[in-house]
Amino acid sequence: VLVDNGRRRAVAQGFGEAFSCISCGACLNHCPVYAVIGDKYGVTTHIGGIGLLQASFTSGLDLTAGQGLSLCLNCRACVDPCPVRIDTPGMHARLREHLPAGQRLPGLARVVLALARRVPLMRAAGWALYGAERLGLRRMVQSKLPPRLQEMAPLLPPMPAPREMARPPAVIEPIGPHKHTVAFFSGCVMSTWLAPVNWATLRVLARSGCRIRVPRRQGCCGALHHHMGAGGAARKLARRVINAFSRLDDCEAIVTNSAGCGAAMKEYAELLHDDPRYADRAAAFSARVRDASEFLVVHGLAQAGPVRARAVYFDPCHLGIAQGITKEPRWLLSHVPGLKVVEAQRREACCGSAGIFNLVHPEVSGRLADLLVEDLMAAAPELIVTSNPGCLLQVRWGLARSGADRPPEVIHLMELLDHATGAAR
Incomplete structure (x- = not known):
């Protein structure tokens, strides 16, 4: 290399991997953002996520911060196709830490991150929203919002009743013979605004012979914060989660029903690798x-009753990408009598x-969301099933945007299995 052009600074700050790119374009062929906006994702000759990383050092972070540095989805679709296996999403998350929060995120996003850090506050907000819904205030307020916020309103789920947002018991005994003991990660959104999914998961595990421990003070896993560049907050939350589960040596596994949380927690070893107090503990936790x-396929699902639907x-x-788990959900669905599973x-x-x-x-x-919903609806389903809270809400938003007259129900995998295993009893 005859011209340094920011390379030594990139190496010194831990971003030298970005300049290992051989410019083959394989990452762009798999990037969802590039598929939607094309060459607008990047600056001049530096296109896509990898291009923005390089331009942050060759042209300056001030330029790339205003030209799409926050556009990386962290979906990891670009990593496997890359011949050099460059971790572009991971570097984006770390590079965003160098930006002030106000430059990184709009106000509404900062509010959501603040709520996620404080689960009791998120629960209280859920209670307030539930009360507003019961009084008809949500619809009234929604009609007064600016058009863009009105369009995004379906992303906020209907709030469960306050009793459903209550914390589960610290120990839940198995229904039937005791086969396994597991710990359950309850999360932030899943324990409050989507609490019915958590209760469904706990019932499925209990019917499958699990004694379940739900430790207190676990809180948010930090995935939202890490992806958005709030690395300090993410590491603090990760330490709290590790501490909460530290005395549960009798548990065979730490089980989660959120794909995003699971991927983040499996990467705690990397997140805390330079923390001398937590590096080894993080690796053991992950x-x-x-x-x-993943757990139910290995250790057994309770007998399922019929669910007659096309899903x-x-x-x-x-x-699927970050954890390599694609066969397991489909195997579980294949063991539900009467359920016809089709592929998009x-x-x-x-x-x-x-x-x-x-x-x-x-935008x-x-x-x-529009592209995915179009693809899913082509399969003519009665049920759309997934395994992540964000995906669940996003598809519901996409269906609302599509204006479908009779949209299919969108449910979490554990909700379907709860219905099936409950029907068999």
């Missing part, structure tokens, strides 16, 4: 994390949720 589908399952990026044409199609990407880039996110 080795025990299992997605609920399409789509893979969350942070389950594109099995690896990002929905555009990506944590809170839909709040940061609603790009909405277009990705």
Whole structure:
């Protein structure tokens, strides 16, 4: 290399990998954002996520911050096709830490991150929203919002009753013979605004012979914060989660029903690698994390009763790509009598949720939702099934945008299995 052009600074700051790119373009062929906006994703000759990383050092972070540095979905679709295996999404998350929060995120996104850090506050907000819905205030307020916010309103789910948002018992005994003991990660959104999914998961695990421990003070996993460049907050939340599960040596696994949380927690070893107090603990913790589908396929699902419907399952990026879990959900669905499972044409199609990407880039996110919904609806399903909270809400938004007269129901895999295993009893 005859001209340094920012390379030594990139290497010194841990971003030298970005200049290993051989410019083959394989990453662009698999990038959902590039598929939607093309060469607008990048600056001049530096195109796509890898181009923005390089331009951040050759041309300056001030330029790339205003030209799409926040556009990477962190879906990881670009990593496997790359001949050099460059971790472009990981570098984007780290590079965003160098930007002030106000430059990184709009106000609404910052509010959501603040709520996620404080689960009791998120629960209280859920109670307030539930009360507003009961009084008809949500619809009234929604009609007064600016058009863009009105369009995004379906992303906010109907709030469960306050009793459903209550914390589960610290120990839940198995229904039937005791076969396994597991710990359950309850999360932030999943324990509050989408609490019915958590309760469904706990029932499925209990019917499958699990004694379940639900430790207190676990909180948010930090995935949303890490993806959006709030690395300090993500590491603080990761330490809290590790501490919460530290005394559960009798548990065979730490089970989660959120693909994004599972992917983040399996990467705690990398997130905390330079923390002398937590590096080893993080590695031990990550080795025990299992997605609920991953655990049930290995250790057994309770007998399922019939669910007579036509369903399409789509893979969350942070389950299928980041964790390599694609067969397990389909295996579980195949053991539900009466359920006809069909495949969409594109099995690896990002929905555009990506944590809170839909709040940061609603236009790009909405277009990705439209494309996915079009693909899913072509399979003529009665049920759309997935395994991640963000994907669940994003597809519901996409269906609302499509104006479908009789849209299919969108449910979490654990909700379907709860119905099936409950029907068999």
